[in-house]
Structures are given as structure tokens and as C-alpha cells.
Amino acid sequence: MARRDGEEVTYTTNDSPSLLEIVKRVMRSKKDCTYILLLASQEILEVSKRGKTLNAYLDDFAQIAGPSVQIVQEETTGFHGLKHRDALIVQGVGALCMGNSESDAHAVAALVQKDSKAALLGLSCAQVKPLPYLDTHLMRYVYKKKYAKLVCSSMGKGKVAMHKGI
Amino acid sequence: MPRIWLRVHGEISAAGGEVIIFLITPSGRSYEQLTGNQLVLVSLEGLAYTGSLKPSSEKGIHALVYKTHPKVNCVIHTPQEMASLMSLIGNNIAISDDWRELLGETIPTSQYGLPGTKALMKQVGRVLKDYATPAVLMANHGALCFGSSPQAFPTSFFPRGGGANNHYGKEGW
Numbered sequence: 001m002a003r004r005d006g007e008e009v010t011y012t013t014n015d016s017p018s019l020l021e022i023v024k025r026v027m028r029s030k031k032d033c034t035y036i037l038l039l040a041s042q043e044i045l046e047v048s049k050r051g052k053t054l055n056a057y058l059d060d061f062a063q064i065a066g067p068s069v070q071i072v073q074e075e076t077t078g079f080h081g082l083k084h085r086d087a088l089i090v091q092g093v094g095a096l097c098m099g100n101s102e103s104d105a106h107a108v109a110a111l112v113q114k115d116s117k118a119a120l121l122g123l124s125c126a127q128v129k130p131l132p133y134l135d136t137h138l139m140r141y142v143y144k145k146k147y148a149k150l151v152c153s154s155m156g157k158g159k160v161a162m163h164k165g166i
Numbered sequence: 167m168p169r170i171w172l173r174v175h176g177e178i179s180a181a182g183g184e185v186i187i188f189l190i191t192p193s194g195r196s197y198e199q200l201t202g203n204q205l206v207l208v209s210l211e212g213l214a215y216t217g218s219l220k221p222s223s224e225k226g227i228h229a230l231v232y233k234t235h236p237k238v239n240c241v242i243h244t245p246q247e248m249a250s251l252m253s254l255i256g257n258n259i260a261i262s263d264d265w266r267e268l269l270g271e272t273i274p275t276s277q278y279g280l281p282g283t284k285a286l287m288k289q290v291g292r293v294l295k296d297y298a299t300p301a302v303l304m305a306n307h308g309a310l311c312f313g314s315s316p317q318a319f320p321t322s323f324f325p326r327g328g329g330a331n332n333h334y335g336k337e338g339w
Contacts (some may be wrong), residue, residue: 128254
């Protein structure tokens with residue numbers, strides 16, 4: 001849906017103006033994001049109707065996508081916490097998955113999809129619970145501070161990129 | 167080897183003969199660009215390692231497997247979708263006849279622990295001692311599969327279409 005190349009941002013969406021506006025605002029507010037894709041699976045659309053956040057059920061989701069992902073309406077004028085998250089779910093539209101590259105965004109998308117299934121599984125299995133709140137934040141913090149840095153370093157990304165995305 | 171998801175999550179290790187050291191994938195390295203000489207040599211006792219790259223933070227769990235099952239030469243942790251979802255249910259999985267020869271009668275699920283911590287090692291250690299199976303589900307974390315060789319990994323049980331899918335359907339979703 002969007003790709004940043006230096007200072008230039010290209011938007012490829014033909015979707016509604018309100019969705020495009022959300023994407024633009026994400027790109028403006030999240031300077032470390034160079035790529036956004038939209039994933040509109042059946043599971044994500046279902047989750048998008050059922051609350052204000054998608055909690056983390058799985059540790060890789062907490063680390064890479066964020067401790068939780070906010071669900072907003074398409075007409076929203078505000079969202080929060082994107083500094084510490086790499087996805088945003090738009091109700092009835094799908095998940096905006098962000099990354100420092102197309103590959104990173106696809107990794108986030110796969111995790112949002114998996115966690116959406118987990119959330120739906122939780123509707124029918126009482127024992128399926130989200131991860132503890134503090135644990136998810138700790139996982140994300142450790143991942144961003146240590147692990148993501150190493151991955152970017154190994155992929156030859158620059159100093160700026162080393163602190164952003166995976 | 168069955169398709170497994172190894173991007174930045176999950177790790178694989180291998181050893182030969184009587185295991186006193188093992189090779190494991192490094193921490194925080196892109197698997198797409200990983201080369202053989204970047205694998206990290208780790209001692210089974212003490213988990214000391216050589217070289218400039220750090221081993222995976224889950225090296226302790228791999229060491230536990232080698233210690234508990236002396237005939238095992240390969241261990242993999244995979245956060246593939248089906249295994250991860252089944253790990254949330256928390257029950258031991260009864261294995262159908264089709265898979266029993268490879269997997270035994272049940273796949274146990276260890277309780278939750280923060281990744282890379284001794285708490286997680288403790289939980290996994292408990293089920294490794296109690297069950298003689300080549301796979302363990304780690305709650306909220308994925309599957310741990312092990313065998314005498316990569317070909318012996320039971321990872322094919324978990325992806326869609328595998329035996330796990332039948333079990334998943336029985337859970338009512």
C-alpha cells in the first residue's frame with residue numbers, strides 16, 4: 001500500500017480515501033516504516049469486529065508485531081502506540097502491516113494472521129488466554145533492543161535501520 | 167525436510183555421536199543469509215560457546231533435549247502456525263493411528279515460560295522427562311521437534327494437511 005524510498009513515499013492503494021489517509025498518517029508518524037501492506041484475511045476481518053485490540057497470544061507476535069495491535073474504525077482520526085507496534089487493524093478492512101522492508105512487513109502480516117487465529121480459537125476454548133501484559137512488553141523491549149539490532153546488522157542495513165524494524 | 171518457517175524465529179541445532187557439544191543457529195541472524203560457518207559451537211555442560219556470534223537464546227532447551235535423549239542428534243524449535251495454535255490449548259495431543267509409529271501415543275504441552283529463560287527450560291525439562299516422544303509443544307511458543315536426523319523430525323505433523331489439522335478440527339473451530 002505504501003513504500004518509502006528516502007524522502008519519497010509512494011502509495012499504491014486504490015482503496016477508500018479514508019483508508020489512504022490512515023496509511024499516510026502512519027507513514028508520517030512512523031519514520032522507521034518503509035513499507036506497509038494490507039492483509040485482509042477472513043480471520044483478521046472477524047477479529048476486527050470483536051474489540052479494540054488484538055492481544056498477543058504468541059510470543060513471536062509480541063516481539064515482532066507488538067504487545068498488542070489496536071483496532072480502529074476506517075473513519076478514525078486517531079490511533080496510538082504505533083511507536084511500539086508494527087501493525088494496525090482497520091475494522092472491516094484488514095491489517096496494515098509495517099516493516100523496514102517488504103520482507104519485514106510480510107513477516108508482521110504472517111504473525112498478525114496467526115495471532116488472529118489464536119484470538120478466534122480463544123472464543124471456543126476457554127483455556128486459550130493472551131500472554132501476560134507485562135511479559136508482552138518485556139518481550140517487545142528485549143526484541144527491539146537486542147535481537148532486531150542483530151538481525152539488521154547481519155542483513156547489512158545501515159545505522160538508522162539497525163534500530164528500526166527487524 | 168518438511169517446510170518449516172525459519173526466518174528470525176525458531177532455531178535448529180545438530181550434534182554427532184555422543185553429544186558433548188552441538189552446533190546451533192546464532193541469535194539475531196537472518197536465516198536467508200546465514201552461512202555454515204556462522205553456526206555456533208556450544209558445550210552441552212555449561213553452555214559455553216566459541217566465536218564472536220552469540221548462540222540462540224534457546225540453546226539451553228536444545229541442551230536439555232540432548233541430555234534427556236542421548237540418541238537425538240538434531241533439534242528444531244519451529245513457531246509454525248498449527249503448532250503454535252495447538253500449544254495454546256495446553257492439553258496433551260492424542261496421536262491418531264496414522265502418526266503413532268513416528269510420534270508415539272501423545273505429544274505433551276509444556277507450560278508457559280518467557281522465551282530464553284530458565285523458567286521455560288524448567289517447564290520443557292519436566293515434559294521431556296515424563297514423555298518419550300520426539301516432539302513437545304511449548305505453550306505460546308511453538309513446537310520442539312527432535313530426532314536422530316533432520317529426516318526424522320515430526321514437523322510434517324503440524325502444517326495444514328498434517329495430522330494436527332484433524333485434531334485441531336476436533337477442538338471445535
